[in-house]
Amino acid sequence: MMRLFKGLLIPGCVLGLWQWLVLIQYVKSESLSYPSAIAAAAIGVIQDGTLLVAAAQTFSGAFSGWLLGATLGIVMGIAFGLSQTLSHLMKITVETVRPIPSVALIPLALLIYGYGVLLETSVVAFSCFWPLLIVTESAVRGIEPRLIEVSRMLNFNLFDRVTKIILPAALPRIFVGMRLAAAVALVVSVTVEITANPMGLGYALIVAQESMRADRMFAFIGWIGLIGWSLNTALLNIQYRWFGKMGFWEEQV
Amino acid sequence: MNTTTHNPLLCVESLNFKVNDLEILRDINLSINDKEFVCIVGASGCGKTTLLRMMAGLLSPTRGHVSYRGQQVVGPHREIAVVFQDYAKALLPWRTVAGNVSLALEGCDVPAVERPQRIHDLLCKVGLEDRAEAFPVQLSGGMQQRLQIARCLAQSPQLLLMDEPFGALDAMTRQTLQDEVTRLCRDSGVTVVFITHDLEEAIYLGDRVISMEKMPGKIGETLVIDLPRPRDQLTTRENTKFLAYRHQLFKLLPSGH
Amino acid sequence: MSKLDNPSHSWFFSILVFLGFLGLWQVVATAELISPVFFPAPQKCFVTLYEQMNQPEFWQAFWQTISRMIVGFSVASLCGVTLGAIIGLSPRVRIYIEPTFELIRPLPASAIIPVFVLLMGLNDSMIVAVILFSSLWPVLLNTVHGFKTVEPRLLEVAQILHLSQMEVIFKIALPNAMPDIFAGLRLSLTVSLILAVVAEMLAGTTGLGQNITLAARSFRSADLYAGIMVLGVVGYVTNTALAKVEHHVLRWRAV
Numbered sequence: 001m002m003r004l005f006k007g008l009l010i011p012g013c014v015l016g017l018w019q020w021l022v023l024i025q026y027v028k029s030e031s032l033s034y035p036s037a038i039a040a041a042a043i044g045v046i047q048d049g050t051l052l053v054a055a056a057q058t059f060s061g062a063f064s065g066w067l068l069g070a071t072l073g074i075v076m077g078i079a080f081g082l083s084q085t086l087s088h089l090m091k092i093t094v095e096t097v098r099p100i101p102s103v104a105l106i107p108l109a110l111l112i113y114g115y116g117v118l119l120e121t122s123v124v125a126f127s128c129f130w131p132l133l134i135v136t137e138s139a140v141r142g143i144e145p146r147l148i149e150v151s152r153m154l155n156f157n158l159f160d161r162v163t164k165i166i167l168p169a170a171l172p173r174i175f176v177g178m179r180l181a182a183a184v185a186l187v188v189s190v191t192v193e194i195t196a197n198p199m200g201l202g203y204a205l206i207v208a209q210e211s212m213r214a215d216r217m218f219a220f221i222g223w224i225g226l227i228g229w230s231l232n233t234a235l236l237n238i239q240y241r242w243f244g245k246m247g248f249w250e251e252q253v
Numbered sequence: 254m255n256t257t258t259h260n261p262l263l264c265v266e267s268l269n270f271k272v273n274d275l276e277i278l279r280d281i282n283l284s285i286n287d288k289e290f291v292c293i294v295g296a297s298g299c300g301k302t303t304l305l306r307m308m309a310g311l312l313s314p315t316r317g318h319v320s321y322r323g324q325q326v327v328g329p330h331r332e333i334a335v336v337f338q339d340y341a342k343a344l345l346p347w348r349t350v351a352g353n354v355s356l357a358l359e360g361c362d363v364p365a366v367e368r369p370q371r372i373h374d375l376l377c378k379v380g381l382e383d384r385a386e387a388f389p390v391q392l393s394g395g396m397q398q399r400l401q402i403a404r405c406l407a408q409s410p411q412l413l414l415m416d417e418p419f420g421a422l423d424a425m426t427r428q429t430l431q432d433e434v435t436r437l438c439r440d441s442g443v444t445v446v447f448i449t450h451d452l453e454e455a456i457y458l459g460d461r462v463i464s465m466e467k468m469p470g471k472i473g474e475t476l477v478i479d480l481p482r483p484r485d486q487l488t489t490r491e492n493t494k495f496l497a498y499r500h501q502l503f504k505l506l507p508s509g510h
Numbered sequence: 511m512s513k514l515d516n517p518s519h520s521w522f523f524s525i526l527v528f529l530g531f532l533g534l535w536q537v538v539a540t541a542e543l544i545s546p547v548f549f550p551a552p553q554k555c556f557v558t559l560y561e562q563m564n565q566p567e568f569w570q571a572f573w574q575t576i577s578r579m580i581v582g583f584s585v586a587s588l589c590g591v592t593l594g595a596i597i598g599l600s601p602r603v604r605i606y607i608e609p610t611f612e613l614i615r616p617l618p619a620s621a622i623i624p625v626f627v628l629l630m631g632l633n634d635s636m637i638v639a640v641i642l643f644s645s646l647w648p649v650l651l652n653t654v655h656g657f658k659t660v661e662p663r664l665l666e667v668a669q670i671l672h673l674s675q676m677e678v679i680f681k682i683a684l685p686n687a688m689p690d691i692f693a694g695l696r697l698s699l700t701v702s703l704i705l706a707v708v709a710e711m712l713a714g715t716t717g718l719g720q721n722i723t724l725a726a727r728s729f730r731s732a733d734l735y736a737g738i739m740v741l742g743v744v745g746y747v748t749n750t751a752l753a754k755v756e757h758h759v760l761r762w763r764a765v
Contacts, residue, residue: 003605006605006606007605007606007608007609007610008609009606010606010607010609010610011609011610011613032625032628032629088520088523088524089523089524089527090524090527091520091521091524092521092524092525092527092528093524093527093528093531095746096528096742096746097742099742099743099745099746099749100738100741100742100745101700101703101704101707101741101742101745102704103704103707103708103711103719104707104719104722104737104738104741104742105738106711107722107723107725107726107727107734108548108722108726108734108735108738110726111547111548111726111729111731111734112548183616186618187618187619187620190618190620190621191618191620191704191708194620194621194623194624194708194712195620195708195711195712196711202620202621205621205624206624208624209624209625209627209628212628214628217624217625217628218625221617221621221622221625224617224618224621225613225614225616225617225621226616228616228617228618229612229615229616232616
């Protein structure tokens with residue numbers, strides 16, 4: 001209990017000081033607003049529906065991009081993991097394309113798809129692809145060789161080998177990769193909305209900033225943070241529930 | 254081996270240790286004399302490691318005290334060195350073999366110009382002089398433990414506390430190191446307290462073997478080992494007195510060992 | 511797979527594959543199977559890039575972006591490591607500060623840009639401030655983690671060897687934290703490049719980010735692709751440079 005109190009002490013003091021400085025008119029409230037107004041705005045954006053709409057838009061772009069990028073990454077990762085030849089042949093190509101920052105592709109995606117969900121999906125997919133490719137390849141390579149031998153002894157064809165041995169064995173690490181990619185997906189889609197796409201939470205942020213509504217701006221920032229935190233916590237819980245029992249070691253985030 | 258009983262190097266008096274109402278050690282009394290090689294044996298969990306950590310000054314007793322050269326031990330003493338069982342965790346992975354030995358010299362404020370020579374001498378003593386630039390992870394378990402011993406000797410200690418140092422090593426490495434440690438300690442005149450759960454190792458190495466009972470940890474019997482030195486892995490272990498001691502200790506410890 | 515066991519052979523064939531993809535791209539683009547507005551031929555892109563590099567405006571934009579990124583990253587790294595060391599070494603400080611970290615951690619770095627825009631306007635210092643603020647967190651958090659997870663056995667060894675407080679920090683805690691610090695630095699470097707580009711796009715100031723935004727707006731796809739390539743090279747070079755430093759400092763890990 002004491003620990004909780006100590007932990008909340010600093011944020012509490014900062015908020016308190018901020019509120020007080022504005023109340024005594026020491027700091028002008030227009031530029032940065034103040035905690036009580038922000039809290040009111042945080043509730044306001046639920047009530048007028050903007051939060052839900054914006055969140056749904058961000059979510060659609062982030063989720064579709066995450067699904068697409070992760071799936072492609074996993075498939076390629078399995079292929080690379082199973083075939084050293086393929087991995088070596090593709091190395092230069094991968095190392096040339098991977099360093100491109102996903103944000104650099106926003107103008108290109110805008111050119112091709114225009115405004116809308118596809119703009120986000122494409123950029124998010126690009127950014128989710130690489131971590132899953134790397135994690136999956138590494139996970140497949142790292143599979144206990146004994147298990148591979150077992151699959152050979154049982155005369156499995158490729159499909160069976162992948163679905164019954166490779167995927168299940170690599171799944172814990174792949175899941176961790178997907179969890180981290182989910183966080184990336186959220187960040188990238190918000191970034192796409194801030195820079196280009198007129199929809200979603202990022203755009204709501206920009207709108208609030210441009211109309212000098214600092215209270216709404218901070219409210220949205222708070223909501224974005226909360227959504228990110230909840231997403232990660234939920235996925236962590238699933239991870240422990242599904243994989244904790246298999247004696248799977250936990251990676252520190 | 255002459256043992257002077259008048260001015261013991263290390264004294265443990267009425268030592269008690271409790272953690273949350275659980276009694277770990279009860280009424281421990283013992284003394285270690287200069288240049289003695291004392292082995293402490295006991296079943297797992299009897300508190301021998303706890304006792305050793307108190308001698309090292311890493312842990313404080315709830316009652317009673319440990320005194321070194323007549324002074325109460327309240328923290329690690331410069332003349333006391335500790336060899337831990339988990340050698341991998343006790344070595345700095347980012348420093349070379351030479352660098353790890355150097356750490357002890359740095360702690361003793363040995364001038365930088367003197368260090369290379371002393372490091373070289375110490376590494377020669379433990380047989381690691383040609384691995385000076387290797388990193389600990391490149392060494393085998395036995396070599397890593399030798400490195401830890403070299404670092405402890407770099408402190409120029411008077412008392413060496415060893416906590417099951419060979420427990421994680423294979424039998425052959427263990428035998429080699431047993432003889433090496435005996436030789437090193439005799440050459441440098443160091444007093445040794447050696448903890449092990451291996452009865453034969455204790456008899457082979459020690460001048461005295463103290464057995465501990467568990468739940469709570471108490472001193473059981475003390476055996477004075479009257480075997481000729483230098484000891485030999487083959488002949489000493491077949492000596493009738495050795496076997497008698499072994500028989501005695503075996504009966505003392507509840508589950509064998 | 512005998513041809514690929516030899517490392518230099520492996521590189522050679524890998525380059526061949528890459529050139530093969532380039533060739534495929536060239537064919538598809540020239541035959542206009544996909545509209546050249548979206549998919550210009552690589553040859554055209556390279557020519558455009560070459561032309562760009564012959565103009566001073568390109569280098570102006572280039573140095574603007576790079577300098578903001580490097581300045582922001584360097585200052586953030588220095589502050590992050592120092593602060594991280596102080597916080598990581600002190601359990602008492604951590605109790606008060608770590609929960610605040612947990613509140614900040616899930617925030618996307620780009621989400622704080624509007625705050626800085628409100629505070630500082632749309633200019634160069636805003637961009638550097640944004641980069642600094644966002645690059646700080648990965649280094650800081652990782653450094654804290656590195657300093658607080660020192661092997662307890664090593665701390666006991668330090669006690670027994672009578673190492674001074676300074677010696678413990680510099681000879682034990684810092685080397686122990688190095689792998690974590692470098693992991694944080696790598697993340698921060700990536701973040702600093704991304705935020706440099708994003709902030710430029712928003713602020714409309716000179717830079718590589720602005721270049722590609724303008725190119726897209728005027729449908730100059732070859733310039734756009736050229737600009738993307740430049741950013742890819744910047745990402746690659748900076749990451750490789752950092753990786754080399756890391757490899758040298760952490761050479762005890764490679765053995």
